[in-house]
Amino acid sequence: xxxxxxxxxxxxxxxxxxxxxxxxxxxxxxxxxxxxxxxxxxxxxxxxxxxxxxxxxxxxxxxxxxxxxxxxxxxxxxxxxxxxxxxxxxxxxxxxxxxxxxxxxxxxxxxxxxxxxxxxxxxxxxxxxxxxxxxxxxxxxxxxxxxxxxxxxxxxxxxxxxxxxxxxxxxxxxxxxxxxxxxxxxxxxxxxxxxxxxxxxxxxxxxxxxxxxxxxxxxxxxxxxxxxxxxxxxxxxxxxxxxxxxxxxxxxxxxxxxxxxxxxxxxxxxxxxxxxxxxxxxxxxxxxxxxxxxxxxxxxxxxxxxxxxxxxxxxxxxxxxxxxxxxxxxxxxxxxxxxxxxxxxxxxxxxxxxxxxxxxxxxxxxxxxxxxxxxxxxxxxxxxxxxxxxxxxxxxxxxxxxxxxxxxxxxxxxxxxxxxxxxxxxxxxxxxxxxxxxxxxxxxxxxxxxxxxxxxxxxxxxxxxxxxxxxxxxxxxxxxxxxxxxxxxxxxxxxxxxxxxxxxxxxxxxxxxxxxxxxxxxxxxxxxxxxxxxxxxxxxxxxxxxxxxxxxxxxxxxxxxxxxxxxxxxxxxxxxxxxxxxxxxxxxxxxxxxxxxxxxxxxxxxxxxxxxxxxxxxxxxxxxxxxxxxxxxxxxxxxxxxxxxxxxxxxxxxxxxxxxxxxxxxxxxxxxxxxxxxxxxxxxxxxxxxxxxxxxxxxxxxxxxxxxxxxxxxxxxxxxxxxxxxxxxxxxxxxxxxxxxxxxxxxxxxxxxxxxxxxxxxxxxxxxxxxxxxxxxxxxxxxxxxxxxxxxxxxxxxxxxxxxxxxxxxxxxxxxxxxxx
Numbered sequence: 076x077x078x079x080x081x082x083x084x085x086x087x088x089x090x091x092x093x094x095x096x097x098x099x100x101x102x103x104x105x106x107x108x109x110x111x112x113x114x115x116x117x118x119x120x121x122x123x124x125x126x127x128x129x130x131x132x133x134x135x136x137x138x139x140x141x142x143x144x145x146x147x148x149x150x151x152x153x154x155x156x157x158x159x160x161x162x163x164x165x166x167x168x169x170x171x172x173x174x175x176x177x178x179x180x181x182x183x184x185x186x187x188x189x190x191x192x193x194x195x196x197x198x199x200x201x202x203x204x205x206x207x208x209x210x211x212x213x214x215x216x217x218x219x220x221x222x223x224x225x226x227x228x229x230x231x232x233x234x235x236x237x238x239x240x241x242x243x244x245x246x247x248x249x250x251x252x253x254x255x256x257x258x259x260x261x262x263x264x265x266x267x268x269x270x271x272x273x274x275x276x277x278x279x280x281x282x283x284x285x286x287x288x289x290x291x292x293x294x295x296x297x298x299x300x301x302x303x304x305x306x307x308x309x310x311x312x313x314x315x316x317x318x319x320x321x322x323x324x325x326x327x328x329x330x331x332x333x334x335x336x337x338x339x340x341x342x343x344x345x346x347x348x349x350x351x352x353x354x355x356x357x358x359x360x361x362x363x364x365x366x367x368x369x370x371x372x373x374x375x376x377x378x379x380x381x382x383x384x385x386x387x388x389x390x391x392x393x394x395x396x397x398x399x400x401x402x403x404x405x406x407x408x409x410x411x412x413x414x415x416x417x418x419x420x421x422x423x424x425x426x427x428x429x430x431x432x433x434x435x436x437x438x439x440x441x442x443x444x445x446x447x448x449x450x451x452x453x454x455x456x457x458x459x460x461x462x463x464x465x466x467x468x469x470x471x472x473x474x475x476x477x478x479x480x481x482x483x484x485x486x487x488x489x490x491x492x493x494x495x496x497x498x499x500x501x502x503x504x505x506x507x508x509x510x511x512x513x514x515x516x517x518x519x520x521x522x523x524x525x526x527x528x529x530x531x532x533x534x535x536x537x538x539x540x541x542x543x544x545x546x547x548x549x550x551x552x553x554x555x556x557x558x559x560x561x562x563x564x565x566x567x568x569x570x571x572x573x574x575x576x577x578x579x580x581x582x583x584x585x586x587x588x589x590x591x592x593x594x595x596x597x598x599x600x601x602x603x604x605x606x607x608x609x610x611x612x613x614x615x616x617x618x619x620x621x622x623x624x625x626x627x628x629x630x631x632x633x634x635x636x637x638x639x640x641x642x643x644x645x646x647x648x649x650x651x652x653x654x655x656x657x658x659x660x661x662x663x664x665x666x667x668x669x670x671x672x673x674x675x676x677x678x679x680x681x682x683x684x685x686x687x688x689x690x691x692x693x694x695x696x697x698x699x700x701x702x703x704x705x706x707x708x709x710x711x712x713x714x715x716x717x718x719x720x721x722x723x724x725x726x727x728x729x730x731x732x733x734x735x736x737x738x739x740x741x742x743x744x745x746x747x748x749x750x751x752x753x754x755x756x757x758x759x760x761x762x763x764x765x766x767x768x769x770x771x772x773x774x775x776x777x778x779x780x781x782x783x784x785x786x787x788x789x790x791x792x793x794x795x796x797x798x799x800x801x802x803x804x805x806x807x808x809x810x811x812x813x814x815x816x817x818x819x820x821x822x823x824x825x826x827x828x829x830x831x832x833x834x835x836x837x838x839x840x841x842x843x844x845x846x847x848x849x850x851x852x853x854x855x856x857x858x859x860x861x862x863x864x865x866x867x868x869x870x871x872x873x874x875x876x877x878x879x880x881x882x883x884x885x886x887x888x889x890x891x892x893x894x895x896x
Contacts, residue, residue: 080835080842081806084828087819089588091550091578093571093619100568100616104558112543112552112593113146120150123535124455124509130534132477132510134460136519137539142595143513144414144457146539151412151455151511159183160407161453165190166440166501168395170344176440178502179337179398184405189338190398192331193345196324197393200349204357207320208313216312244283317353321346345396356392394441401425401445402452411454415447418458420468423447424476425484427499443501448473448482451508460514460522473510477532481506542590550578553591560599566606572619577601580626583818586786597671601625633672637791640676645798649736651677652765653796653805659683659757661847662768663734663749664792664807666784673784675791677768679735680746682753686877686884687729689713689721691754707744712751714775715840719867720874727881728874730754744772745782748810751840752847759869763847766802767835768792771810777840781812786819793823793832801826806833808843841866 098104116135123133135143163186165179181189207213245258256263257272325346332338349356388397404411415422425446429436447456464470468487476482481503512533519536522529543549554574561569569577580601584592592598604625609617643649651662663680666673691713717726732750749769756763770788771779782788789807796805809817814836826832837843841852844866853865861868 078835078846080837080846082814082817082827082834082836084824086814087817087824087827087834088821089545089579089582089818091575093575096551096554096571096574098554098571100570101554101558101561101574102568104555106559106562107552107555112549112591113539116143116537116539117146117150119535119537120147120511123511123537124150124154126535129480130531132512132533133535133537134512134514134519134522134533135537135539136514136516138541138594139515140594140596141539141541142593143537143539145595147457147511147513147537148412148414151457155410155412155454156408158410158454160404160409161411161507163187163400163404164402164445164449164452164504166399166401166443167341167397168440169502170348173395174499176399176443176499176501177341178504179341180504181335181338183407184403185335186398186400187403187405189332190400192328193396193398194388196328197388197396199324200321200393201356203320203324204317204353207316208353208357213312213316217309313353314350317350321349321353341398349396352392394439397441399441399443401443402449411451412457413447413451413454414457416459416462417466418447418463418469418473419466420472420487421446423469424472424482425449426486427484427501438499440499440501443484443499446482446484448476448506448508449504452482452504453507455509455511457511457513460512460518463512464518474528474532476506477508477510478528479503479506539593541593542585542587543593545578545582545589545591549591553578553581556598557602560602561606564599564603564606566602567609567615567617569602569605569617570619573605573617573622576619576622576626577605579818580622583786586783586818587816588818589815601629604629630672633670634674636667636669637672637674637676637794641794641798644677644795650679651795652679653799654802655765656762657765658760658762659753660765661749661753661756661763662765662792663746664768664770664788665746666787666791673787675784675788677792677795678737678746680732680749680753681735682730682732682750682757684728684730684754684757686727686881688881689717689726689728691716691730691732711744711747711773711775712754715751715773715777716754716874718775719777720871721878724875724878725881726874727878728758730757745770745784745788747771748773748779748808748840748843752844755840755844755866755870756848758873759866760873761848761850761866761869764804764849766796766804767806767808767833767847769808769843769847771808771813771837771843773840779810779812779837779839779843781810781816785809785813785816789817789834790820790823793826796832797826801831803831806835808835808837808846811836811838 116137120133120135123131133147135147137143160183162180163183165181165186166176167179169175169177179186245256245263325342329339329342332342388394421444423446425448426444427438428442428444429438430442447458458473463473472487483503484501510533516538522533543553545553557569557574557577561567577598578591581591581598582588584594584597601622605617605622608624608628609615609621612621614621640649644651652660653662659682661680662677665676665678667676691710712732713726720726732754734746746769748771751773752763752769755761768788770782770785772782773779789809792805792807796802817834819834823832827834835843835846837846844850845852848866850869851862851865853861853867855861855867861871
């Protein structure tokens with residue numbers, strides 16, 4: 076009669092029938108309409124996108140291998156397609172505050188057109204002004220102004236000279252200035268004859284000179300004012316000529332952009348500045364000079380540096396009139412969806428670039444660069460949370476922008492007050508954006524716990540699952556997912572058998588026969604590698620054998636450490652028995668994870684008991700090699716022993732448990748059932764089958780609880796037994812609750828089918844102990860006694876003996892010596 080606890084081969088692996096699919100290859104299968112199996116996350120993302128208001132940004136959390144970005148982008152693209160593109164963003168010079176460029180938000184495409192129109196105007200500006208200032212009319216009017224000013228001064232000097240002559244003096248202009256000299260007979264008296272002039276005449280001449288000198292000084296004092304009046308009249312002439320010339324150039328542009336007040340205001344400001352600084356625009360070759368122009372021009376950020384302009388429009392006197400387009404949505408059909416894969420602070424909030432000119436770094440508004448917040452403004456921005464948090468100041472910059480509702484371009488040093496150099500301070504831009512962060516659950520919960528601003532800014536939690544339902548339409552939907560991957564990467568079509576093997580592999584990656592893995596990277600790698608092996612074989616269609624080879628090759632590449640451990644077990648370096656029976660010794664199973672590869676490793680667990688006071692000592696815990704979960708599992712054993720065997724007497728034993736040849740940390744409680752079996756064996760001196768390995772945790776009621784990594788653990792012991800030779804006696808005990816998780820390798824399943832290996836599923840320690848010992852557990856009778864020859868009777872008698880000896884040796888505290896049992 077078959078053992079009811081032994082699992083049949085069909086229970087060890089859930090196969091996918093290729094004939095259940097209604098297609099021959101994935102070329103006939105449509106792509107999935109959404110990311111498969113993520114309904115909860117999908118609804119959360121849709122809610123977050125549609126919910127307007129401050130703080131309803133989204134944090135998409137899930138394992139890194141889950142393709143969160145695809146689902147998020149799909150929702151964002153659908154939403155953005157129904158929304159209009161946002162305005163263009165431009166920066167222009169502020170003539171009142173040159174270090175604070177002004178922002179212009181213009182209808183999509185208008186920024187590019189305005190920039191092009193302004194550049195065309197500036198190209199025409201200089202020739203038009205040169206023509207106007209070289210015209211005969213301008214030269215005539217300018218000459219008239221100079222002549223009029225010169226005639227006024229000449230008349231004053233002539234009148235003074237006439238008064239001097241009336242007094243016998245001549246007004247003479249010399250290189251050193253004006254002087255008065257005596258005259259005789261209409262001629263200036265030579266210096267040699269001055270002494271011959273009578274004293275009375277000399278006195279008269281001196282008094283006349285003093286009086287005339289005062290008049291001369293008054294005339295000379297008025298000369299600067301006359302010069303200023305001359306310069307102002309020349310400037311006014313320049314303004315008038317420039318106004319007549321420039322107005323005709325700017326007026327068509329003003330008319331074209333009449334419905335945009337900000338543009339018209341900027342054009343007016345540019346025109347006024349051109350009129351005011353026209354001679355500076357023309358330069359010395361334009362016919363002016365410093366005296367007429369009121370001095371040299373005040374350099375801008377790039378003015379007066381001496382740096383060679385790359386084009387005429389890059390000349391300092393024209394750069395400040397240009398329109399700098401920072402974000403152009405002229406070609407956009409809808410709201411933007413931006414993914415920034417390097418979210419540094421400058422890449423988020425923008426930056427100001429500098430040019431090296433004659434050993435100095437200079438800048439102006441034309442060197443303002445947009446950040447991702449500018450590019451996504453009016454739309455949606457996707458960021459990787461880990462990359463964001465690992466970039467200095469990027470997280471704070473994003474939070475500051477979201478809290479303020481505007482994007483301010485500033486360096487981190489400015490924000491921290493560490494920079495005092497004069498630079499630009501561009502006008503902030505209002506921010507209307509929806510931000511989506513992609514990250515792990517751990518990161519989400521850490522931010523929620525430790526950043527007080529996080530909950531206010533990211534109120535929508537989109538939680539992605541790492542597993543999908545396999546039942547119902549799950550496999551058909553997964554087939555569509557495989558088809559989508561095949562098309563996305565332009566791979567060979569997969570036939571039905573290949574899709575079936577991919578689904579089975581996905582269930583194995585999920586560690587559950589009833590679930591499928593949602594880890595997109597692992598699935599993508601499998602599909603692409605299967606395509607590679609199909610190509611190596613020269614096949615046009617990927618079949619199941621190519622998928623199986625991909626799995627096999629990946630396992631071979633990753634399994635060096637596993638094979639080395641199995642080799643050392645086979646050589647006897649690591650002690651593992653796969654046959655016979657021993658007291659207080661059992662094979663436990665654990666899982667080692669190395670990168671993406673996990674494998675099971677058998678470990679010998681031993682127990683020793685002696686007279687004591689009811690303590691079960693975990694040697695790993697005593698030497699600080701055990702984690703808290705493992706220590707908890709060991710402590711539970713004391714509760715089980717006390718409840719079953721020591722209800723009316725003290726538990727007078729001291730037991731020690733250890734993982735033999737364990738040189739690293741031990742964590743988890745999946746070996747607690749194996750430890751309990753070893754402990755019961757040691758107490759009752761009951762030999763246990765060494766051909767059977769055990770996994771499963773236990774509670775105080777003796778129920779065997781499910782554990783993780785059941786497939787790897789079963790296969791780990793199977794591989795050790797196969798290397799030594801399968802005898803038909805070997806097998807593994809697993810918790811009954813883990814049966815639904817079994818997706819064992821085909822070679823193991825075949826060995827079970829042929830009776831060369833066994834897998835038992837137990838619900839209680841009693842069931843497992845019967846298999847391991849070959850004895851019945853036994854139930855208490857009406858007198859509270861267990862039947863003779865049962866496990867419980869042997870254990871109970873041994874504990875009673877220890878309790879009696881403890882009572883005899885140390886009455887009152889039950890402490891005995893160190894004798895091994």
